[in-house]
Amino acid sequence: MSEQPYDPYIPSGSNGPSASAGSAAQNGDPRTREIDKKIQETVDTMRSNIFKVSERGERLDSLQDKTDNLAVSAQGFRRGANRVRKQMWWKDMKMRVCLVICIICLLIVIIVPAGVELFFLPESGFSKKAGEKNRARLRLHCVRSKTIESCRMLVDKMFSLRTAVRRASTSKPLRALSAPHAVSSARLCSPRHALKASAVPLLQSRPYSRAADPHLSSTRSTVVQLLSNIGSKREVQQYLSHFTSVSSQQFAVIKVGGAIITEHLQTLSSALAFLNHVGLYPIVVHGAGPQLNRMLEAAGVEPQFEDGIRVTDGKTLALARKLFLEENLKLIEELERMGVRARPINAGVFYADYLDKEKYNLVGKINGVNKKPIESAIEAGCLPILTSMAETPDGQVLNVNADVAAGELARALQPLKIVYLAEKGGLFNGDTGEKISVINLDEEYDHLMTQWWVRHGTRLKIKEMKELLNDLPRTSSVAIIHPADLQKELFTDSGAGTLIRRGNKVHTKTSLAEFEDLEKLKDVLVRDREGLDARATVDRYVEGLKERDFKVYYDEPMEALAVVLPPSQDNSSSFPHLATFTITKSGWLSNVADNVFAAIKKDFPQLVWTVKENDENLTWFFDKADGSLSRDGEVLFWYGIESGEEVKQLVQEFNQHGRQMFGDINLEARLQRAAQAATNIGKGFGASGASVEQKRAFSSTANALRAARFGRPAVSPSAVRSYSTTNPNPPLGEKNMSNNRPSKVALIGARGYTGQALINLINAHPYMDLRHVSSRELAGKKLQGYDKREIVYENLSPEDVKRMSANGDVDCWVMALPNGVCKPFVDAVDQGSETGNVIVDLSADYRFDDKWTYGLPELVNRGKIAQATRISNPGCYATAAQIGIAPLVPYLGGQPTVFGVSGYSGAGTKPSPKNDVQNLTNNIIPYSLTDHIHEREISTQLGTSIAFIPHVAVWFQGIHHTINIPLNQEMTSRDIRNIYQERYAGEKLVKIIGEAPLVKNIAGRHGIEVGGFAVHSSGKRVVVCATIDNLLKGAATQCLQNMNLALGYGEYEGIPLE
Template sequence: MLRLSTKTSIVSKSLRAFSKPQIVGSITSLKKNSNQIEFQRKFNSSQTAASTRSTVVQLLNNIGSKREVEQYLKYFTSVSQQQFAVIKVGGAIITQQLPELASCLAFLYHVGLYPIILHGTGPQINELLENEGVEPQYIDGIRITDPKTMEVVRKCFLEQNLRLVTALEKMGVHARPITAGVFGADYLDKDKYQLVGKVNSVNKSPVEAAIDSGYLPILTSLAETPSGQLLNVNADVAAGELAREFEPLKIVYLNEKGGIINGNTGEKVSVINLDEEFDDLMKESWVKYGTKLKIKEIHDLLQHLPRSSSVAIIDVNDLQKELFTDSGAGTLIRRGYKLINRTSLKDFSNPDLLRSALLRDPEIKSGKLSVASYLKYLESISFKSYGDAPLEVLAIVIEDNHKIPKLDKFLSSKTGWFNNVTDNIFNSLKKDFKSLCWIVNENDSNLSWYFSKSDGSFAKNGEILFWYGLNTEEVSELIKDFDSSNIGSSLSSSKESGVFNSQTQKRGLHTSRTAFEPSTTSNPNPPIRHGSNTKKAKVALIGARGYTGQNLISLIDRHPYLELSHVSSRELAGQKLKGYNKDNIVYSNLQIEDIKKLEAEQKVDMWVMALPNGVCKPFVDAIESVNSSHSKIIDLSADYRFDTTGEWVYGLPELNNRQDIVHAKKISNPGCYATAAQCAIAPLVDHITGIPTVFGVSGYSGAGTKPSPKNDVKFLSNNLVPYSLTDHVHEKEISNQLGLEIAFTPHVAQWFQGISHTISIPIKPGSLTSREIRNIYQDRYQGEQLITVTGEAPLVKDISGKHGVVIGGFAVNSKENRVVIVATIDNLLKGASTQCLQNINLALGYSEYEGIPDDLVIRG
């Protein structure tokens, strides 16, 4: 299945004709620099007008290039409306996600696309049968349908079909229920399954008539024998029969899981290439019952369709992503090709196909190397090649008994990338080679993919060396060889048999922290890894009831030098402190006089204020009122983050002068949102030309323990709650610390802990490539244990429970005037308690990372 770009610019002449509703008029103005697109159109009805306007605006707001428009038009207007897509909707979708389903289908309808929709009703049938005291019976995953069950099945199909049609019509969509007359069938096995059918014919007429009249056809999977007996047919099977008849561009199965889930790992399967994987997949222990039937039916279906056809199993919310983006969503199933391994040029049955594949090589394209000379070179060495039958992807590995195997060429067409043939081939490489190295040009558009396949990398001027499967000694030797000899072109070899050529300046290293430590760093504010203090210190925690206090207690419990002396909480006073094993601590409710006495007796070395905003000043004043005050203070609230007296130091070690924190008497701990946003924006400050916008989403632990809608699990379920749309305290904090205006909008989501920022940063047009931006970040944060720079956009699920910030993405738009960066942070750890401990360590003279796990993993 070809996956198209999201940014599809469609103007009036580019839109396919709207059949129903008919739209009269034209788009009179399109303001590219405005958040609104103004339309002047006449509509047949106000309801239709509102629905059509909203859906068309939704598409037009994603303006793309002329090439993308042409690609869209060529693809979707190349066939009749009936051949656009067959979409099979699982019954649970109608019950649980009907508004989302109707919205997505309305979107397609209003831009002139007419999918054929067929729905199931399995969960509803089970519920009705249970209400009637009938226990569902299955054989080999097929529901036994006796007359009583058939009565329920028919009732369910009619009810659910009407629900979907009604929902669509409320959105201005003309939808036609087609509950019979399409599928002809025989009994599958009357004695075994009773009223279950096997489709033997498809009557296209009702479907074609609906679409020709401007209606979306909404089908059930009920079939009929020649005598008119209704038979129950598996909806997946029925959808396959429709696809065989109409041969659509798209075949989409919507289900509540959003794809096929690997039963062993619990992860969603991204791509299945049947020609290569089907036999092995059918032997997997987790592939059984409905999953096995589904994959087998799809396999059989695709055997009768063009090889370019494929099936996507996705969540309803990903429907537009699947139809309009390169990356797609859910599980993509395609025939693909079996992979072929070759160890000699004689093994290539079609030399012209080999030559065509080699012509994709940048060095050969530029004329620096000819195909003939490279083929001659291959004749003289030992190599192994990997490729699919049409050589959409060709990989060549050079083997040398005395060196690490080198991936000399990895050449893929766009089709190879789109259809994930590249992943299949790289998986084969990993099976055959326990270790491998390769070189890629830093401007390669697929650079993030190469990072994801490696264990580490080393960058020089314009080139990046990657590897996997090497130990520390091998990595050092490989880099030494790379750094001291001539380097050939990326993923290409010159006539020499050596792996590397030409000396250039070393730029930087990416690897796991335990594998190799770079000898130099461009970080102007390096971490303090070796503290001078080894004495025990006493910490008093004021306001320990919240999540941050609990996490800090856990960290101090594992710290070799810190001990809790007092933990104060008004609500928990008198109760035993849980999660702390060094001593038997009981919560107290310290008053101002208690604090003055403790300070005068020097019983506390570090006071930590874990109190709500606006509360801690009396406690700070009490500590400072003692003449012999020797302790230090860290405030976790926002009260002193905007201090202008110079008495408080802002404690973000990676960006502020660490020596200021070392010598500080009072430290203001940064906010969670603010920490991640600053780390993600700061390295680019000198290149920013406008206002960066930060879209932040936090788990509900960020709302604290006091009950509110922002930490109400039921309210947050299937929800995203925006709040403080302007002038949030963290917006002011980020702007104040960076010295530039930023726009920040926070949201709360249904997970517990972890923050994800998507940040759009305007830059001077053409000034920086994605790779150059990534280099800036790698250099700036080199050696930082709590900041990881990655090529991929990091996921919030991977940062939850981890002690640091992950920054990635670095996507530069086509106009090269904006970069989008994604940053994740655990709001309770590096966003609060971990950062607090980092500041305590610096202020008390310990190693900066003492007691902080090094658990961030670089994912490339």
């Protein structure tokens, strides 16, 4: 008989309960059996309790481990929480201020009486009696009810939308949209609009170009501020900028179902009014299917359908036309009640043939779209409201499906967004019952078509969306949403309905040999990187990848690219590390970042990475991470690390070393170290210079800093400028700043308009110290408009300049002299300074001298300008023309022609017919129609011949170029605009817009606007328009850019940026 295991709950000496039971059975004692049974039950109960206690102990141990993990993570989260608390406080304060302003505006609108009486004095004089007889009275009538109702609806919409966003933000994943603008033509009723010519003018000024209507910009700014309280400032600005980057008719086509007009008319109208307030013009196409069915039933006509298409006879068509007109007017009247101008378009847009006359009768198949009625409505400041009716060449009206009409209209206009408004508000997953947020057709279409719940109408809709998007640019997308969620869908990352887009498949590579074009990989890694030697650092980094394991993730056009390094023995990190993650602005907007990161997460369940604290997309990284820690402007993120000890070790190492903890495997750390090393070298040289010659310590430091930069190995510029689809020459911002000491500046020739503009800029610059101003005509007079010190105009000779240069009195000389005058002064600087002070020449004297650097930072290698001591500032005409042509140089099919018109300030201050206002009034003066010096300058810099035809007009400052460019291949307006947007990505002084830019909008501003992009019907000729302020970016602002680069400051330091 086998021995039973020892049990502490069976008395020693006993054979256990089974033995006792057997003995009792033998003795036949019932009482003994009962006792043994109870003992057995007690033992079982106690054993069960022991097991439960053991399990609880294990749970306590697990909870203790998790508590330790949370305690370690709490250190990092505490700092982040404090920062978020401050941000939320400021955000709440801004929201309250905005709401107070809105309430005040509403009160003013409500309280101010409808009639305003204005009195004007007669020109001959004024007396009480004469004034009673002769004063002119003008009464202005403003329709207050529409304005008040519009404002009320706007504020109500803000509150309801804010609540909806808060509800959805906790459960919806982040995603981005793709989708434009025109300035609203609605005018506020203002007394000054009614002034008569006979009124006495109180102020008289020269005819400067005026900016856009301040009322409209104020309304837009207020709405943007309110939107910022709904989502984030970054989201609102990103999407508004994206929407306004194309012409007005290319913003969105919105298809409205008949049920929406019946059940949600006010909600729909409020949403459309809201878009109009921010300067956007959606094109609305509506049907009336449910209403038509009810009307036919009431008339005793039974609706007939074949293959889902309504069979339309003459009686049905007559009823449909009447109904469509009624529904169209119903929507327009509601919009106009809210103060929004709308125009009904019931015919003249869609051309069609019979779909199948015998089968469907009066049903059409659209074969053409006339865009003129739509463009005319938008130009007049009206929202176009279309019905789904088409016409044959013979004038016969045909019925067409509203969905089909919206699709054909989208194919013709190629908008950023196509919106289908539906009561359900999106497509739903049949398995989970949840609304589908995003569908990326390139990756998900085949899979979706195999799902059981993708059938009938859902299957047909997805298939039609795919066919539609295949005919549109990849940036276009389709949204299916409820009208109440229209703003949230357009202006927030989280969205509200279902977004359908083509998307991009994510590709991976694990070795450099798999890349067909290694230079393209380097171009992507170096884009938007600040630093003179960024390219060299990237080259070394890519070479280093040959010796270690890595995995690269990217989409097809490489809008987003990530390099992940798995842990290995020679790596500084024991976790997979995101070594670099670069993504373009359009990549953020099209949600490519989410796709790439999702692919990374599938392959790497654990990951660590770092991001700069001032990154505008920091919140996106927070959403992707399980934990984070901030230190000295850097944030460490991680996910998938559950061990408290591992988190503790990671946090301690980051606290000690920051981003440097990853060593050479992190590209961002290598770029940062390179920039820091350059700064340290500059400081070392500065100290040495100061010790060598104390009396010139101020000047020597500046010169030594420049010498340090000049001695550093730099990217060797190509002999011929290259152009690519991304910005190969990104700006050098504050991160590249290597000098924090003031620089002494001398201005030779300060009498002209450009000199005065430059003085104003230097006055606001934190590091520029203007010491000498030379003007022969103004010598001895006090300089006006400069507040840092009192300066008197001098009349400096070349001998004076030579002496001052030798003594180190000046760090930077600016030559603002007429053409052919500055050479003696330049020679004097060369003779007086061995190391060479910086000279920036604003004339044309050295623009064709190879020894001088051409100072157009947006197109010339910025590293070359930063190392230069002799910089020739481009001409105003030439700057705008080059910016307008450069991205299309690889696609030129002939000689571009530039038709330029400048304000008369470009003719200088010396009196001439070209700056005589009386001569210019109602006039435009052509001059130097061939062989103008700018024609030679532009042709030389672009490497191709161009024709330039200059004119001068009556406004004071500002230039407009109309540039005709032949193409060597067929291209669309969208293709060309994308090329410009990508080429000038990150440029703070170049703005790409959809509409043709206007001189009145650029005057007084420091950048360049490029737009228009009108493509000929052949697709092989484009007209591009560019505007520039000839005194600022055309001269003074560009001069300051070059000075900043050459003296070691941030490129945009002291330049007002919008």
